[in-house]
Amino acid sequence: MNKKGMIFEGLKVRNEIKKAMHQEHSLADRIREENGYLQAGEASPTVKSTVGCEKELSRVLEKLLEEDGEEICLDVTYFLVFAASQNPVCQEELKKLAPDQILSYQQKFLDHGYHGDYFLSCLGYEEHYFAQVLFGMLEEIREGCGDRPENAYRQFIGLIRKGWRSARRELFTEETLEFERIQEWASPYTEQPAMGMSQLCIIYLLAEIFCVEIKKNMNYYLILECMIDRNTIWDCKKEEVLEYEVWGRAGYADSSFCRMLTETVRNPFQAALGFRVEGYEEFDCYLQNLFHLGGIDRNVLSGEILDERSRQILLELGGFEKNSGIEKYVYSLYIVLLSGYVKKCLDKIREENPARWQQRMEQQIKEKEAMEKQLKELDEHCRIMKHRTSELEEKLECAERTVRRKENQLLRTVKQHQSEKQELIKLRESQYNTGKAG
Numbered sequence: 001m002n003k004k005g006m007i008f009e010g011l012k013v014r015n016e017i018k019k020a021m022h023q024e025h026s027l028a029d030r031i032r033e034e035n036g037y038l039q040a041g042e043a044s045p046t047v048k049s050t051v052g053c054e055k056e057l058s059r060v061l062e063k064l065l066e067e068d069g070e071e072i073c074l075d076v077t078y079f080l081v082f083a084a085s086q087n088p089v090c091q092e093e094l095k096k097l098a099p100d101q102i103l104s105y106q107q108k109f110l111d112h113g114y115h116g117d118y119f120l121s122c123l124g125y126e127e128h129y130f131a132q133v134l135f136g137m138l139e140e141i142r143e144g145c146g147d148r149p150e151n152a153y154r155q156f157i158g159l160i161r162k163g164w165r166s167a168r169r170e171l172f173t174e175e176t177l178e179f180e181r182i183q184e185w186a187s188p189y190t191e192q193p194a195m196g197m198s199q200l201c202i203i204y205l206l207a208e209i210f211c212v213e214i215k216k217n218m219n220y221y222l223i224l225e226c227m228i229d230r231n232t233i234w235d236c237k238k239e240e241v242l243e244y245e246v247w248g249r250a251g252y253a254d255s256s257f258c259r260m261l262t263e264t265v266r267n268p269f270q271a272a273l274g275f276r277v278e279g280y281e282e283f284d285c286y287l288q289n290l291f292h293l294g295g296i297d298r299n300v301l302s303g304e305i306l307d308e309r310s311r312q313i314l315l316e317l318g319g320f321e322k323n324s325g326i327e328k329y330v331y332s333l334y335i336v337l338l339s340g341y342v343k344k345c346l347d348k349i350r351e352e353n354p355a356r357w358q359q360r361m362e363q364q365i366k367e368k369e370a371m372e373k374q375l376k377e378l379d380e381h382c383r384i385m386k387h388r389t390s391e392l393e394e395k396l397e398c399a400e401r402t403v404r405r406k407e408n409q410l411l412r413t414v415k416q417h418q419s420e421k422q423e424l425i426k427l428r429e430s431q432y433n434t435g436k437a438g
Contacts, residue, residue, distance in 0.1 A: 003142070005205075005208050006076055006080075006201070006204060006205050006208055007080075007138065007141060007142070007153075007156075007205070008141075008142060009073045010073030010074050010075050010076055011073060011074045011076050011201065011204060011223065011227070012072070012073050074223070074227045074228070074231075075227075075231060076201045076204075076205075076227075077114055077135075077138060078114065078116065078119055078230070078231060078234050079194070079197055079198040079200075079201040079202075079227070079230075080134075080138070080160075080198070080201055080202065080205065081114075081131050081134045081135055081138070082119070082122070082123075082131075082194060082195070082198045083195065083198035083199055083201070083202050084130075084134055084159060084160065084163060084202075085123060085127045085130040085131040085134055086123075086124075086127055086130075086195075087163040087164075089159075089162050089163040089165075090130070090159045090160075090162070090163040091126070091127075091130055093158070093159050093162060093163075094130050094133055094134075094159070097133070097155075099362065099365075102133055104136065104140075105132070105133045105134075105135075105136025105137050105139075105140065106129075106132045106133060106136055107136070108135070108136035108139040108140060109132045109133075109135040109136040109139070112135070112139045114135050116234040116235040116236070117235075117236065117237045117238050118233060118234055118235070118236050118237065118238045119234035119235070121238045122193075122194075122234075125346050128350070134156075137152050137155060137156050138152075138156065140152035141153045141156060157209060160202060160205060160206065160209075161206070161209070164202055164203075164206060167185065167202075167203065167206070168206055168210070170185065171185060171203065172206070172207070172210055172212050174212075175211075175212060175213060176212065176213045176214075176215055177207060177212050177213070177214050177215065178214075178215050179214055179215060179216045182200055182203050182214070183200075185199075185203070186199040186200050186203070194230050194234075197223075197226050197227065197230060200223070283327060283330075287330070287334070298334075300341060301334070301337045301338065301341055304337045304340050304341055306336065306337075310336065314332060314333070314336060317332075318332050
């Protein structure tokens with residue numbers, strides 16, 4: 001296997017970015033300024049990540065400004081996995097893998113890098129397991145040579161081709177593709193952080209596979225700052241990252257209500273139960289019924305607490321005013337608490353059941369074997385019933401023939417008896433007439 005291309009080397013950007021830097025003299029300063037919150041040493045990049053923090057950014061920029069030097073390649077691993085793990089077609093294909101393959105890929109994920117805390121927190125529960133398999137698959141591809149990496153490569157490329165079949169048909173109509181068209185195609189994905197960039201990486205990989213040339217425009221240089229920024233964020237601890245800036249209000253209309261919220265939010269469960277204002281009893285009963293409808297006792301939230309940062313964000317996001325904001329506040333509080341409770345439950349399942357896919361696949365195999373066994377038993381039962389029916393039909397036909405034969409024999413016997421009886425009568429009459437004449 002020729003270890004060239006995005007999967008092995010990353011996305012090559014040096015020549016294009018270098019041209020953009022000569023045309024945009026302030027580009028380097030602007031990139032540093034926009035990434036200025038990442039101080040050297042604060043982030044801890046993974047072993048295999050090409051980019052990490054401000055120090056790494058400076059190193060990349062210096063290389064880009066050199067007249068001669070190596071091509072700069074940006075790591076696309078997180079981006080490819082992020083897009084593929086959330087693609088429904090890819091998910092269905094991953095479920096078809098053999099259990100031993102799944103466990104092997106998961107183990108490779110555990111043994112290697114790309115354990116970005118914030119990256120994994122951005123994935124849903126099912127997506128977390130898909131990502132593990134995809135990471136392991138990529139590690140398998142990049143390791144050594146032989147049948148296993150070749151098979152893993154075919155599997156991964158097969159996933160991407162099937163998952164983005166419609167994109168290929170839409171974009172790859174000619175041998176060249178304008179970068180602007182890719183941007184337009186990926187624009188609906190930009191509402192989710194990093195998904196737009198991930199989709200761009202997928203299209204670049206497909207273009208590489210199908211030998212389609214992408215013509216860059218001046219916006220292409222943004223790949224550098226976007227990918228360095230996003231890779232660094234994904235490698236950070238979850239608690240260090242706040243994706244969306246919170247624009248809180250300068251103050252609340254009722255400062256006493258604000259103070260009350262600040263105090264009660266420190267004990268969230270009591271806050272949800274402790275308000276006693278006009279009409280709240282009815283609202284509280286309504287909340288209890290909602291929890292009951294969902295099949296959960298809200299007492300499970302009694303142990304949940306909010307840290308200082310979460311409390312502040314909740315108050316800033318809510319914009320609660322006077323007592324009119326109390327229902328909105330309680331709803332918001334319950335959502336945050338319930339989300340935390342569910343996350344703890346999922347984390348516990350992950351920790352206590354790391355071979356969840358193995359069990360799931362084994363269960364599916366057992367169910368399939370049970371159904372196949374049941375079908376075989378039904379087929380055998382039908383075969384036996386058909387055989388018995390055939391035997392009974394033959395016996396019935398034989399019995400009917402025997403009855404007809406007996407009936408014919410009886411009819412012949414009766415006729416013979418009648419004939420003999422007539423002859424006997426005639427003989428007697430003849431003897432009588434002879435004796436009378438003598």
